[in-house]
Amino acid sequence: MSASDRVLFRNVRVIDGGGKAPFSGEVLVAGNRIEAVSRRAGTIAAANAEVVDGDGATLMPGLVEAHAHPSFANTSTLEALGDIPPEEHTLLTMKHVRLLLDHGFTSISSAAAAKPRLDIVIRNAIRAGDIPGPRMLAASPEITPTSGLGDVRLHHMHRDTFAVVADGADEFRRVARHFVREGVDTLKINPSGDEFVPHARARHTVMNDDEVAAVCEVARSRDKRVAAHARSAESVKMALRHGVEIIFHATLCDEEALDQLEAAKDRVFVAPTVGVTWSTLKEAGDYGIPLPADVLHALEVELEAAVAGMKALKKRGVRILPGGDYGFAWNPIGRNARDLEHFVRLFGFTPLEAITAATRHGGELMMQGGELGQIRIGYLADLLLVDGDPSRDVSILQDRDRLLAIMLDGRFHKRPHPRAAAARPMAAE
Ligand SMILES: [Zn+2]
Incomplete structure (x- = not known):
């Protein structure tokens, strides 16, 4: 697999989209799928991967x-x-x-x-x-x-x-x-x-x-x-x-x-x-x-x-x-994305519940065999790197400038913002 086929997100706060509490960790994408998720820093080998240092930003499903x-x-x-x-x-x-x-x-x-x-x-x-x-x-x-x-x-x-x-x-x-x-x-x-x-x-x-x-x-x-x-x-x-x-x-x-x-x-x-x-x-x-x-x-x-x-x-x-x-x-x-804020304000969803509705449940709607909408091993790599924590304030998802990176099917539609994420290809560790 070539270097461009693997991307390692380090130093990110993960919202998995499945409803679990957010955690700090790292996520490896290989090809168009999520290959590894870890709750501990430095545990996923960066061999042949492009490393994105999230600097504490949130990584969540698209x-x-x-x-x-x-x-x-x-x-x-x-x-x-x-x-x-x-x-x-x-x-x-x-x-x-x-x-x-x-x-x-x-x-x-x-x-x-x-x-x-x-x-x-x-x-x-x-x-x-x-x-x-x-x-x-x-x-x-x-x-x-x-x-x-x-x-x-x-x-x-x-x-x-x-x-x-x-x-x-x-x-x-x-x-x-x-x-x-x-x-x-x-x-x-x-x-x-x-x-x-x-x-x-x-x-x-x-x-x-x-x-x-x-x-x-x-x-x-x-x-x-x-x-x-x-x-x-x-x-x-x-x-x-x-x-x-x-x-x-x-x-x-x-x-x-x-x-x-x-x-x-x-x-x-x-x-x-x-x-x-x-x-x-x-x-x-x-x-x-x-x-x-x-x-x-x-x-x-x-x-x-x-x-x-x-x-x-x-x-x-x-x-x-x-x-x-x-x-x-x-x-x-x-x-x-304003709809998520409406869910919180009007329907009594927590921000995390609104995100789960838009990711896990949305993923189930899309008829992709259930492998979409969550950060889980084997799932399709549709990801957002967000400046801030939408599980506290879901309204930040309405600001496209806070979307530091947008990944679709394992490829960057928007590459990481240079301020918050130093992306550099790494040699084998
Ligand atoms: Zn309509």
């Missing part, structure tokens, strides 16, 4: 964004997304995946593409090594019924955004098969509405069992995944009934929905996307996007319900993942 929209363009309306020509839109998506990696997200699970093949082509280009970007699961656009979230057409004219409209089980099945053919990892459906959608509010369940079942049947038969925009309690239950694995939002759960999520906790992931709810309520006005009073009130109520629901789900051991629907004008891409 972050996983569970609800990413790399092709969302930080627009203030849904229709503005549809106006972007595919060529510009591809370049923009390319820019965004790099931005996410620059901010420490070494994995992203897309929660819908803004045009049919955007996620797919970008994921493939990253995998081929043609462009920089995180590990990525590619999604379809949002498959939604007429009048559902994402159906922005007017009676007298066509308009587009991030959705493909389907009605009835046969149409949902055909659209799902279409996107399987194109190469998605995840099929996204919208069984509930959202407060800003006039005729499909958050409490409304707008798909029926046959439609959800049809998409799930397609996914199951091809080893794909279904992710559901499910705010209403009934939409959560409907999704669970048919085997949906990724439940987004789950903001208006009743007791029965909580029970059912708990019963399915070994196979489902919940991503509340609190980032967008918070910023829509508290900050959208600053962007000149005043929402009607009734919508704001409904969002307040929904946030309160979401906070209570997530606290309950956390107690019941359900995996709740950070990922906050970043990609709108008032909730732009790049700010994604």
Whole structure:
């Protein structure tokens, strides 16, 4: 193995991502895997390794964004997304995946593409090594019924955004098969509405069992995944009934929905996307996007319900993942690590629990055979070297300048900062 294939991080504070208390030690990466972890200094031989002296900085797994929209363009309306020509839109998506990696997200699970093949082509280009970007699961656009979230057409004219409209089980099945053919990892459906959608509010369940079942049947038969925009309690239950694995939002759960999520906790992931709810309520006005009073009130109520629901789900051991629907004008891409702070402030997570959610649980979401998201021997080497201790203050992860080094699959995307880390190749010891 050549020198560049081995990197030894010395003098680091390790957050293993699995939830254990941080410890001082050293970590050896060989190829794209973690080869050794030690709690004692000087115990791992540095033979043929590039040595990075962390000078007490924190080494932790790369972050996983569970609800990413790399092709969302930080627009203030849904229709503005549809106006972007595919060529510009591809370049923009390319820019965004790099931005996410620059901010420490070494994995992203897309929660819908803004045009049919955007996620797919970008994921493939990253995998081929043609462009920089995180590990990525590619999604379809949002498959939604007429009048559902994402159906922005007017009676007298066509308009587009991030959705493909389907009605009835046969149409949902055909659209799902279409996107399987194109190469998605995840099929996204919208069984509930959202407060800003006039005729499909958050409490409304707008798909029926046959439609959800049809998409799930397609996914199951091809080893794909279904992710559901499910705010209403009934939409959560409907999704669970048919085997949906990724439940987004789950903001208006009743007791029965909580029970059912708990019963399915070994196979489902919940991503509340609190980032967008918070910023829509508290900050959208600053962007000149005043929402009607009734919508704001409904969002307040929904946030309160979401906070209570997530606290309950956390107690019941359900995996709740950070990922906050970043990609709108008032909730732009790049700010994604803010979700971890929301988990601490709103849901009562400790900083370490929020990190575990974004690393170990996020790693389980990424379908890499369970070897991602922790600093453990044999795990994939996606690592961040952080100036400071995020297990005390998780908000420092929002500052990309504090990410001294970013490693993806054993290679530096960002090389160690010269101030805090003296990297030098060592001869055999
Ligand atoms: Zn979303």
